[in-house]
Amino acid sequence: MANPTSQTTLRSTASSKKLFVLLLKQVKPYWKAFTIGILFMVILALTEAGIPALLKPVLDGTFIEKDASYLIWAPLGIVILFAIRGLSNLIKQLAFAQVSTRVVYDLRKKMFLHLLTLSTNFYDSHATGNILSKLTYDVNQVTSAGTQVITVAVKDSVTVIALIGYIFWLDWQLALFVLILIPIVSIVAIIVGRRLRKISRSLQVKFGELTHALEESLRGHKSVKIFNGQEFEYTRFEKISNWVRRLQMKYEIAGGVSVPIVEMIGAFTMAIVLYIGTSRAGDSEFTVGSFVAFFTALGLLISPIKRLTKINDPLQRGLAAAESIFGLLEVPREIDDGKALWENPKGTISFRNVNFRYPNAKENALNDINININAGSTIALVGASGGGKSTLANLIPRLYNPTSGQIIIDGIDIQDLSLTSLRENIALVSQDVILFNGDVTTNIAYGLMPYPSKKEIEKAAKDAFAHDFIQELPDKYESLIGENGIRLSGGQRQRIAIARALLKDAQILILDEAT
Numbered sequence: 001m002a003n004p005t006s007q008t009t010l011r012s013t014a015s016s017k018k019l020f021v022l023l024l025k026q027v028k029p030y031w032k033a034f035t036i037g038i039l040f041m042v043i044l045a046l047t048e049a050g051i052p053a054l055l056k057p058v059l060d061g062t063f064i065e066k067d068a069s070y071l072i073w074a075p076l077g078i079v080i081l082f083a084i085r086g087l088s089n090l091i092k093q094l095a096f097a098q099v100s101t102r103v104v105y106d107l108r109k110k111m112f113l114h115l116l117t118l119s120t121n122f123y124d125s126h127a128t129g130n131i132l133s134k135l136t137y138d139v140n141q142v143t144s145a146g147t148q149v150i151t152v153a154v155k156d157s158v159t160v161i162a163l164i165g166y167i168f169w170l171d172w173q174l175a176l177f178v179l180i181l182i183p184i185v186s187i188v189a190i191i192v193g194r195r196l197r198k199i200s201r202s203l204q205v206k207f208g209e210l211t212h213a214l215e216e217s218l219r220g221h222k223s224v225k226i227f228n229g230q231e232f233e234y235t236r237f238e239k240i241s242n243w244v245r246r247l248q249m250k251y252e253i254a255g256g257v258s259v260p261i262v263e264m265i266g267a268f269t270m271a272i273v274l275y276i277g278t279s280r281a282g283d284s285e286f287t288v289g290s291f292v293a294f295f296t297a298l299g300l301l302i303s304p305i306k307r308l309t310k311i312n313d314p315l316q317r318g319l320a321a322a323e324s325i326f327g328l329l330e331v332p333r334e335i336d337d338g339k340a341l342w343e344n345p346k347g348t349i350s351f352r353n354v355n356f357r358y359p360n361a362k363e364n365a366l367n368d369i370n371i372n373i374n375a376g377s378t379i380a381l382v383g384a385s386g387g388g389k390s391t392l393a394n395l396i397p398r399l400y401n402p403t404s405g406q407i408i409i410d411g412i413d414i415q416d417l418s419l420t421s422l423r424e425n426i427a428l429v430s431q432d433v434i435l436f437n438g439d440v441t442t443n444i445a446y447g448l449m450p451y452p453s454k455k456e457i458e459k460a461a462k463d464a465f466a467h468d469f470i471q472e473l474p475d476k477y478e479s480l481i482g483e484n485g486i487r488l489s490g491g492q493r494q495r496i497a498i499a500r501a502l503l504k505d506a507q508i509l510i511l512d513e514a515t
Contacts, residue, residue: 023146026106036097039156044088045158048069048300049166055171081304096150100143107139111328114172119334119397121359129212134328138206138321143319152311155302163301170294174276189329192312195254201321210240255313261362335401345425346375346410346506349396354405356391364403365391371457375410375507390431393512397426409508425503428510435485435495440470441477443485444499452503460503466495 027034054077088251111134144422167175217233218226245478274295354369366388373379394400395407398414407414435443444460445452452460457477461467469492473479483495501509 013475019319019326021144022326026103027099027105030102033095033098037092037099038150040088040092041151041155041238042158044085044092046162047081047085047088047305048159049162050298051108052080052163052293052296052300053166054081055296068326081296084164096147100147103146104143104300106143107325108135110349111135111139111325114329114331117333118331122331124357125210126211129210129215130208132215133204133208133211134324137211138204138324141204141321142318142325145314145321148314149311149318152307156307159304160301160308163198163297163304167294167297167301170290173184174294192254192257196251196312196316199247199251199254200317201323203251204320204324206240206243206247210237210244213237215241247507250379251313267497307510312331319382335421338415338417338419338422340413340416340418340421342410342417342421342425344410347368347373347425347507348375348410349373349508350406350408351392352406352408354402354407355394356388356395356400357403366395367404369405389514390493393430395427396508396510397423397428423508426510426513427504427508429494429501430512431498433485433490433497435481435488435493435496437480437483438477439475439480441475442495443481443496444503446500457499457503459494463502464495466492466499469495 006447055075057074062125073288095159095280115131164175166196213233213236216235224230349371350373351369351371354366356366357364369392381392383389391400394410395402396414397421401415409417409422440461441454441457444457454477459476460468461470470477479487481487485496498511
């Protein structure tokens, strides 16, 4: 199970204000679509006040002034008003969909590109499921919450301002009662917001653990069956799922508690307005049309105020997700400060007093290693499991860096070589063979540019004694091998990996317990 403590290291240290700035930078390339969305959102909000504004002249003109012309233009006005609302809403939705999907696309690209540059130590200390959760769950949370926040903040704020302005124009004294909603909304929003942010953080950690548990169970389904681990895996998954459920329930309670409070305040306000308005029924300045328009505007005011009260819900969810995303993007890249190029590589390797200790380990994995390997020679390291053979092999391509000492290749300290220059001259077949969900050809030629010819691929396969079994596959070299080569035997997977290493034709070939 993922360690929740480790997840805190992937949270941004930026404040809420800085997180907003970072998110706005992601939106900046699409400012035109964003501006169009905001513009039509404002138009949509302003038409909200047009609904009660139509009622006053219609009621006063037909029932009091007895003017039949109102019966003609009033229905026409309603049709035009709702046509404008429908068109504005459609354009607004399309504009924000364009922005949100692009931002998701950009963030995922940026996160994945960054993940490709992180050190092996990072992957050793963070569960794959938690990382996947950031690219899937957290990114969607940011954009969906961001769109919701912008919609509420802009549209409902303009709606509230327009409706309040209209009721003040109708009767400023009666409108003063409406203002008691504002301080209550602010207090409720602050209290609820703090609670939502805290729950959102916990919820994201648990979602990461859930993804990790699911990924481990599915990937290790054979071991689960052989060792009868179904009950253990189910219990683990059920426990984490229940935590997610509980946190989601707490989130809904915290987010929903503000609504009945605002509704009750709104009900008291409307009751007062109803009482005062009806008591002034004979007032010539406050006509039936004025009262109905005022009461309608007040009724329309409650919904946007409720949404503004709940804006903290998506806001805190989005900020918590943004913390997680930018926390990952703040992880330092793999150290690559070497400037030298490995020209005319020969392959002489020298370990000089090399020591290595894994992070958080109490003892060294390697102590004072001194080895000289001449170019063109073949050597074998023999020893018990856990003796450091794989560690030693992983130090040469700088998958890890020595704690102390030097590794010299052709007279150059590998720390002075650029990683690209070093690694393009090294081929490694590790204990854990990694194949990709494609065909045989793609796996053997993986990463090579320019792309090798069919003849070169087949030669590498023959040299690795893989050609014969490849020919027996349904589609030969075009046969799909499944996730991590699941459709091949263990030995066949290793032969494919060896063929890939041989095809690279690197100056240094490392076989870590390969066939």
